[in-house]
Amino acid sequence: MPGLTDLQPIHTAPESFIKRCIFSTDHKVIARQFLWLGFAFMLIGGIEAMMIRWQWAHPGEPVPILGNILFGASGGVISPAQYNSIFTTHGLIMIFWAITPILIGAFGNLCIPLMIGARDMAFPKLNMASFWFAFLSGMFVLASLVSPLGPGGAGWTTYAPLSTNVGTPGWGQTWLVFGIFFIGLSSITGGINYVTTVIRLRAPGMTWMRMPLTVWGLWLTAILNVLFVPVLGSAGLLLIMDRVFGTEFFVAGALAGQNAGDPIVFQHLFWIFGHPEVYILILPAWGIVGDLVSFFCRKPAYWYRGSVYAMVAVSILSAVVYGHHMYLTGMNPLLGKSFMLLTLIISVPAEMLFLNWLHTIWKGNMRHETPMLFALGVIFVFGLGGLTGLHLATISTDIYLHDTMWVVGHFHLTMAAASFLGSFAGIYFWFPKFFGTLLNEKLGKAHFYGSTIFITLTFMGQIVVGYAGQQRRLYDPYFYTFLEHLQPLNQMTSYFAWALGLFQLCFVVNFFWSVFKGKPASDNPWDVGTLDWSVSSPPPVHNFDPIPVVVRGPHEYGNPEVIKAIGRDYLSQTETYPPPASEPERIVDPVSEAGK
Amino acid sequence: MSRFTQTLRALPATLLGVWLINAPAYAAVQPEESAWSLPRDVSVHGERIDWLIVITTVFVSILFVVMCYIMAVAFFKHTGDDAEVHYDHGTGKRQITFAMTVSALIFLWIDGNLFYFSMKDLDEVFWNYDLPQQQEDVVLIEINAHQWAWDARYQGPDGVFNTADDIITLNDIRVPVNRPVVMQIASVDVIHSFYLPNLRMKQDATPGMINPMWFEADETGEFDIACAQHCGAHHYMMKGMLTILENDAYEAWAAEASRRSQLAYDESNAELQWGWPWKEI
Amino acid sequence: MSNAHDHHHEALDWREWPPDEDYGHASMGKLGMWLFLLSDCMSFAGLLLGYGMLRGGSKLWWCSEELFNEGVCNVGPNGFEPEFGIPFTAGLTFLLICSSVTMVMAYAACVEKDRKGMLTWLGLTSLGGALFLVGQDIEYFGMGHHGNLIGLGLVFGESARASTFYMTTSFHGLHVLSGVTYLSVMWVMAYRGRFDGGNYNMLEIAGLFWHFVDLVWILVFTFIYLIPEPF
Numbered sequence A: 001m002p003g004l005t006d007l008q009p010i011h012t013a014p015e016s017f018i019k020r021c022i023f024s025t026d027h028k029v030i031a032r033q034f035l036w037l038g039f040a041f042m043l044i045g046g047i048e049a050m051m052i053r054w055q056w057a058h059p060g061e062p063v064p065i066l067g068n069i070l071f072g073a074s075g076g077v078i079s080p081a082q083y084n085s086i087f088t089t090h091g092l093i094m095i096f097w098a099i100t101p102i103l104i105g106a107f108g109n110l111c112i113p114l115m116i117g118a119r120d121m122a123f124p125k126l127n128m129a130s131f132w133f134a135f136l137s138g139m140f141v142l143a144s145l146v147s148p149l150g151p152g153g154a155g156w157t158t159y160a161p162l163s164t165n166v167g168t169p170g171w172g173q174t175w176l177v178f179g180i181f182f183i184g185l186s187s188i189t190g191g192i193n194y195v196t197t198v199i200r201l202r203a204p205g206m207t208w209m210r211m212p213l214t215v216w217g218l219w220l221t222a223i224l225n226v227l228f229v230p231v232l233g234s235a236g237l238l239l240i241m242d243r244v245f246g247t248e249f250f251v252a253g254a255l256a257g258q259n260a261g262d263p264i265v266f267q268h269l270f271w272i273f274g275h276p277e278v279y280i281l282i283l284p285a286w287g288i289v290g291d292l293v294s295f296f297c298r299k300p301a302y303w304y305r306g307s308v309y310a311m312v313a314v315s316i317l318s319a320v321v322y323g324h325h326m327y328l329t330g331m332n333p334l335l336g337k338s339f340m341l342l343t344l345i346i347s348v349p350a351e352m353l354f355l356n357w358l359h360t361i362w363k364g365n366m367r368h369e370t371p372m373l374f375a376l377g378v379i380f381v382f383g384l385g386g387l388t389g390l391h392l393a394t395i396s397t398d399i400y401l402h403d404t405m406w407v408v409g410h411f412h413l414t415m416a417a418a419s420f421l422g423s424f425a426g427i428y429f430w431f432p433k434f435f436g437t438l439l440n441e442k443l444g445k446a447h448f449y450g451s452t453i454f455i456t457l458t459f460m461g462q463i464v465v466g467y468a469g470q471q472r473r474l475y476d477p478y479f480y481t482f483l484e485h486l487q488p489l490n491q492m493t494s495y496f497a498w499a500l501g502l503f504q505l506c507f508v509v510n511f512f513w514s515v516f517k518g519k520p521a522s523d524n525p526w527d528v529g530t531l532d533w534s535v536s537s538p539p540p541v542h543n544f545d546p547i548p549v550v551v552r553g554p555h556e557y558g559n560p561e562v563i564k565a566i567g568r569d570y571l572s573q574t575e576t577y578p579p580p581a582s583e584p585e586r587i588v589d590p591v592s593e594a595g596k
Numbered sequence B: 001m002s003r004f005t006q007t008l009r010a011l012p013a014t015l016l017g018v019w020l021i022n023a024p025a026y027a028a029v030q031p032e033e034s035a036w037s038l039p040r041d042v043s044v045h046g047e048r049i050d051w052l053i054v055i056t057t058v059f060v061s062i063l064f065v066v067m068c069y070i071m072a073v074a075f076f077k078h079t080g081d082d083a084e085v086h087y088d089h090g091t092g093k094r095q096i097t098f099a100m101t102v103s104a105l106i107f108l109w110i111d112g113n114l115f116y117f118s119m120k121d122l123d124e125v126f127w128n129y130d131l132p133q134q135q136e137d138v139v140l141i142e143i144n145a146h147q148w149a150w151d152a153r154y155q156g157p158d159g160v161f162n163t164a165d166d167i168i169t170l171n172d173i174r175v176p177v178n179r180p181v182v183m184q185i186a187s188v189d190v191i192h193s194f195y196l197p198n199l200r201m202k203q204d205a206t207p208g209m210i211n212p213m214w215f216e217a218d219e220t221g222e223f224d225i226a227c228a229q230h231c232g233a234h235h236y237m238m239k240g241m242l243t244i245l246e247n248d249a250y251e252a253w254a255a256e257a258s259r260r261s262q263l264a265y266d267e268s269n270a271e272l273q274w275g276w277p278w279k280e281i
Numbered sequence C: 001m002s003n004a005h006d007h008h009h010e011a012l013d014w015r016e017w018p019p020d021e022d023y024g025h026a027s028m029g030k031l032g033m034w035l036f037l038l039s040d041c042m043s044f045a046g047l048l049l050g051y052g053m054l055r056g057g058s059k060l061w062w063c064s065e066e067l068f069n070e071g072v073c074n075v076g077p078n079g080f081e082p083e084f085g086i087p088f089t090a091g092l093t094f095l096l097i098c099s100s101v102t103m104v105m106a107y108a109a110c111v112e113k114d115r116k117g118m119l120t121w122l123g124l125t126s127l128g129g130a131l132f133l134v135g136q137d138i139e140y141f142g143m144g145h146h147g148n149l150i151g152l153g154l155v156f157g158e159s160a161r162a163s164t165f166y167m168t169t170s171f172h173g174l175h176v177l178s179g180v181t182y183l184s185v186m187w188v189m190a191y192r193g194r195f196d197g198g199n200y201n202m203l204e205i206a207g208l209f210w211h212f213v214d215l216v217w218i219l220v221f222t223f224i225y226l227i228p229e230p231f
């Protein structure tokens, strides 16, 4: 009979370096591992983005600095096939190996147990496996990058038949598909872990409606991962069969009955996954923003339940709108129109979220610290990104805008800007829990202003050329007569993009300096009442001892009565108010009892 | 030319806040033809799309400006030692009703407008193939995409596809002005997307499928045919030329081209027999 | 700490933790398994959806002997593809359903602390799974007069019908193989006494997996084998 200790054992830190830092089952270590992995790949993806921008600013000219190393054979000039590989791997790496590990892998691992008052994840070993799947998949991507015939170049959407041997022979594309497959495995195992942890390991009193919004966001993301990544797995499996074992699932046959594959099937399977995926990437950021606006405006989160319902609604709706990526595939008109209506409906919960955030910052006492600035940045750029999505949701306007830079601008504003800035909001905020120190505020602010301004300029630059009709994925846009006049505009956008890249140096310097040289942070430097700030920075191996008992929601700020009574403008989630005259009758924590 | 001025077309980008921020920087590089603008519209129906894009952009810009205003006031005013926190969980009945009402109104206003006009445009024009096909003077063209060019086939005087008098062209499509043109689009290798920026039309070309598309031009001239779907190394070079001719000039060209095709017709060359019997739509 | 704590400690069952109405009471392992099954369900859904779309969109799905003789089509090494052996596979289906029943019996025996019964029923369940795999092998490669779809011209990669058939059934077969391995490990653990004394949690979780494999097979069997052509 398993005892109570089996549920949440107190483990001591392992002795050996390997067990402590490499094959660790501690969620905080795994969170840091995901963070490093994400940063490493974000650097690769970012450099690729800079090369894309070079090509559009100065098509056919040798790339400075990197050109001779990477494209030596062509005198430093990117070739058309290489260009395709660059944007393909840029898109895939940024989505699956940069934002996913940071936003979901790192924050999910760090925040979920700490914020719900658990000692670790539900399945620590599975958690470790999840990281190593991600690591392995990263190696596949690197293998793809150095494949003899070049990495895959069929776009991040890997549409068949371009992604079959018909369009991209060689191992590069196959490695990429393997990579996607394994990062999917990582997401599923991680997701199972997150969902179970949130359901089973919340501290007593931490009811659903007392969970921080961050945890809600991560939890919904985990559910979407568990449900929809396997569909991508199936599609990837079929694609690998087509590539390696000579089937023709996605290759249209010349004759009926013989090898009658269908390219559209891949698109359906891809987008059944792909659309939920984009909300997978934004839900954690929404959650973080929802919490931060309250924490830093010293005001309760406005209509907390409304925000929760809105996120749940978006998660549910995300399953039934995928067809909006396929309006022009010749789909059944009635089906297309239904997808249009459903897609438009998604804007209702999004508006509710925005209203709640705006209400929260209104008449608060905003502290202009870096995490807050980044949260405001998220609202700003996601506003632009979400609103430009409406033009795409509508079929008649999408006829013109589909596959133009408008789409690229839209999704960079939503995920490359909103999820990107959201990741930074989280990093600046939870840095003490990651590494025990605080990031430098001055550098942080420079990073914020530089990033937000130039991210807006860069990606609005994409929207503008999309509006002017420029298609995406063009090696040399100016080959088309109707796009010739866009070169100066694109050039300017490229300068903005490089400025954006340069501003990331503020962060890199800040990051390394703070990790290795930073001053130790206090337990609760932001005066925040959630459970993660009730433990030391960084937290001890088993986080909580004893397991806390929660008595209220996560956003108790600025209550005038409380300020008068105890001279502090917030209450932590475990604090009873009014302060009890004597030691309160507490619910026992049998786990920590049994562990002793 | 439609009733929109060039300035009005520049409005969306302008309103979306870029203009305010980037204008000084871009002003230095602004070419003569406005980069902010939609490409020239030479179609009868394209202005429906332009109008919906512009009006939606105006609407969402209003929302965006309101949002930025709230953020700015909160940022500059609701801060500092003397800021008084309005302690409020926002859970009152009136507050919730307010939030839901505002969301619903925004939905009805912006999304409702989009949905209504999009449905109208699709049913009346873009997905209504009866409209062009009921007209006597409709022009039918089959388009076959391959890496990296556009094959086109006209039925010729006999009114039947895949016969000796078919006009076959490569990257060169000619159509008469003010007559509806219906196309059926297919592909032999990978997915392409047939894109006519100046006519606001686009349709995927997928192997194994035949997708319809139609338009009517209202100006003559030469315009780009573009490929919008990534289709391999030379996707960027998959350019064709659309020539819009006066009706007489078109008829003359068609007659001559068909005559030449018949002369050059070679039944044994299977490569050239790619056409299909016109599909009922 | 006060003495009141000890009092609570005795009263609490670990399944009741945390003591709050808001929480589920399933064990973590069980929840994890349910989530995994949901996830796995979606991968089968992906494959079956792909199959459905390919079949629904095809002009001619099955190039049968008749059609081949009429000169309509020519597929694979023989020119035509065989029928699926529905009676044989129905037998396999029945076998799998039986193994689900024996799984329930094993679980019940465990709850009733009947060690011998548990080992017997668990062994039979593994055996059922293993026989199913043998059956699938016969179906693919043949034995005596049975099966041998490959020999009869249903070759992976030659047609969408063949490819989707092997893809889906072998993906399921892989699940059966994992299930048999899983159950064998459970058997060894049971033999070593891990589940003595009514400790059924792990067995119940294994049972969930096994029932899922069974249920999915019924769907696969229905969609792949039973839908007639033309339907």
Ligand code: HEA
Binding pocket: A157, A278, A279, A281, A282, A324, A325, A343, A344, A346, A347, A350, A351, A354, A355, A382, A383, A384, A385, A386, A387, A389, A390, A392, A393, A394, A398, A401, A402, A403, A407, A410, A411, A414, A415, A419, B063, B064, B066, B067
């Ligand atoms: C994080 C990622 C993310 C998010 C959140 C979204 C959100 C949305 N997306 Fe986007 N989308 C992508 C990532 C994302 N998208 C990607 C990656 C692609 C392209 C993939 C590819 O082809 O490569 C894409 C493509 C894409 C298309 C296909 C376009 C095409 O290929 O032709 C469509 C079409 O409908 C669409 C629509 C939407 C809509 C309606 C939303 C909605 O959820 C938006 C809702 C938000 C709002 C409506 C704004 C909220 C309201 C305000 C700001 C006002 C507040 C002010 C006051 C209240 C005063 N998206």
Ligand code: HEA
Binding pocket: A039, A040, A042, A043, A045, A046, A047, A049, A050, A052, A053, A087, A088, A090, A091, A092, A094, A095, A099, A154, A155, A156, A157, A408, A412, A415, A416, A417, A419, A420, A458, A462, A471, A472, A473, A474, A475, A497, A500, A501, A502, A504, A507, A508, A511
């Ligand atoms: C979340 C995803 C994400 C992110 C963050 C980005 C970020 C950027 N993207 Fe990308 N992009 C995509 C997803 C993303 N992109 C996708 C999916 C596509 C489509 C691909 C396809 O068509 O198939 C695409 C395509 C795409 C194109 C179009 C290519 C084409 O159609 O031909 C362009 C062009 O401008 C572009 C530009 C940029 C730029 C300038 C950035 C900049 O924001 C980048 C700035 C970042 C850096 C310079 C990195 C800085 C490094 C760090 C912060 C790490 C710190 C390190 C340590 C601490 C060690 N991207």
Ligand code: CUA
Binding pocket: B148, B191, B192, B193, B227, B228, B229, B230, B231, B232, B235, B236, B238
């Ligand atoms: Cu053809 Cu792109």
Ligand SMILES: [Cu+2]
Binding pocket: A274, A275, A278, A321, A322, A324, A325
């Ligand atoms: Cu989408």
